[in-house]
Amino acid sequence: MSSLFKIIRQSISSHNRQLLRNMASGAENIKNGQSATIAVGQMRSTNDKVGNLSQVKELIEKAKSENAQMIFLPECCDFVGETRAQTIDLAERLDGKLVSEYKELAKCHQMWLSLGGIHELNDQGKIYNAHVLISEKGELASVYRKMHLFDATTKDIRLRESDTVSAGERLEKPVETAAGQVGLQICYDLRFAEPAILLRKLGAQLLTYPAAFTYATGKAHWEILLRARAIETQCFVVAAAQQGWHNQKRQSWGHSMIISPWGKVLADCGGEKDLDIVTANIDLSIVGSVRQSMPCFDHRRNDLYSLTAYNIRAREPDVDRAFADNIVDKRTIFYESEHCFAFTNLRCVVEGHVLVSTKRITPRLCGLDCAEMTDMFATVCMVQRLLEKIYQTTSATVTVQDGAQAGQTVPHVHFHVMPRRQGDFGHNDQIYVKLEDCTEIKPPRTLQERINEAQVYRTYFNES
Structure with a gap:
């Protein structure tokens, strides 16, 4: 065995083994015939991180009072910066103080947290828009970094997310949670059907699209796109949203939603309240029933077209x-x-x-x-x-x-x-x-x- 190989072998870390365990945690809690109560939150973040954390705590407490086992929080739940420089200055790494506080909240309330978009400081002088999933034990279960960056100009808006954000490089496999197998996306990803299809093929039962959709685009497309993703994948779709004016330049649409695999809106926070939750029962037998009655994925023409995910993380193989x-x-x-x-x-x-x-x-x-x-x-x-x-x-x-x-x-x-x-x-x-x-x-x-x-x-x- 070469010296290089010996060095490589020593690099196998307990972190990776722990990550695999985290991703599998909760598997005993929910099977195809079981159900869970989930909450989706709506808030109005500003550049006040302390104030935003206070909002998060209030939403978690509301969710706990309604016996939710998992809460989904919107993109930018940590803060919304007013300038590029301020955004970089306020950002933290995932091993920083803020994520530690989120972990403690999850552990204290024994609740899964979907933190829809944390500003994760990186080594390129920018940030990742990171969807962080924390288990009810306060452990980091998964991190998805937003792949599609919102660089768009319409008559109402002009935004260039890539000026501040580095694009993620992979989909993450769905994670077994209190609400079943959850596939992680963020905001603008909603406009791309391919990742949703791939996540379904990888085993997702629920897709989540935390967002800070602009008012204009939200009014035009938010509900339509969410329902489309639910119908085409036959998954539950959960979308936590920012609502209201964050500063003088930026307004978000709101309407945090939970949607069934049939495309029915089960819960909607509306467009007026900037600090609220709604809940719904996630019955995974519905996923199986919809897929059995309308077996679209069995009818896909793999002989004529295909869709393949690249750069998915490895896992321990299940079988010989x-x-x-x-x-x-x-x-x-x-x-x-x-x-x-x-x-x-x-x-x-x-x-x-x-x-x-x-x-x-x-x-x-x-x-x-x-x-x-x-x-x-x-x-x-x-x-x-x-x-x-x-x-x-x-x-x-x-x-x-x-x-x-x-x-x-x-x-x-x-x-x-x-x-x-x-x-x-x-x-x-x-x-x-x-x-x-x-x-x-x-x-x-x-x-x-x-x-x-x-x-x-x-x-x-x-x-x-």
Whole structure:
């Protein structure tokens, strides 16, 4: 084992293991046939952080008095700055004082908190618009950083969020909470149907869109878009909103809402009250019933079109996977997508040589449908990028042996991804000879070696 690999292996942190536990917490609390009471809050944030925290506390207390197990708070629940400079100055990191106070509130009231948009200070001199989820135990369960930045000009508004905010780089998998599997989004994300569809495919039962929608755009589109996202995904949709004038320049629409998977508005805070909650019962059996009676996702034409998420965080695999007639131990799998899985290799041509295979057993590339093709290539590219980062290389050989005459020894579509170093072979194309000889000459690695390596890669996926 190389010294680099030993260093990498030591980087496996308790933080990542704790994050996985947090994401799974609450699973015993709600099943498909159970229900929970949730609250959605409405407020009017200003640049007074102490005053805004006081509003948050009041909303949480109201929610607790109505026996809510989870409360959803709007974007900018920490503050609304009046200038770019003030926004940067007021922002904190997620390990700062304000998030610590939110954690204590969650723990004290034994309630899940969806903090719809915290200004998270970053190292680029900007902020992330971060949707922070805190469990009823006061633990950080997930953080989603807003992907779509609101740079728009209409006759009523001109906003350039990108002047202050860095865009997030990934969707986050839905989190098991007191209200089921919750998919996190923020405000302007509402205008993009693709993330909603992907979150549903990843298991979401409830989507949440905390916002500070402008008055003009909210009046025109807010309810229409929220109901559309609920109908097309067959998920509950919860949208906490800012309401009223934050300062002389900025006014928000309000109308915090809870919407059923059928598209019915179950609760609405309206457009007048700037500090209020409404509650609703989230019965997950309704999700199952709607999806069974209208099985849209079963009717999607994966042979003709597809939608694939890129850069989703890795997780501990649930099951062993078939690889033709072989079984791949789940502990050697370091990444799974919807249709593919990546795993450490039994015999390596070069250090870091891994395999990416389809979950469905099919011998040839021509047997893949559109969804599998798209997902396979996206996964291969992501794995290649990961390996080059870990091994500090700038090149890779990515190859597929498609059929017996091409050297395929396992009749199941799979790609070899191999990071390359200067001079690793006397002649560059020798790698293909070595690849063909590998199964006969090279001794197999131990299962524990492959498990250790997979854990390293999984950790890097979660930290990148």
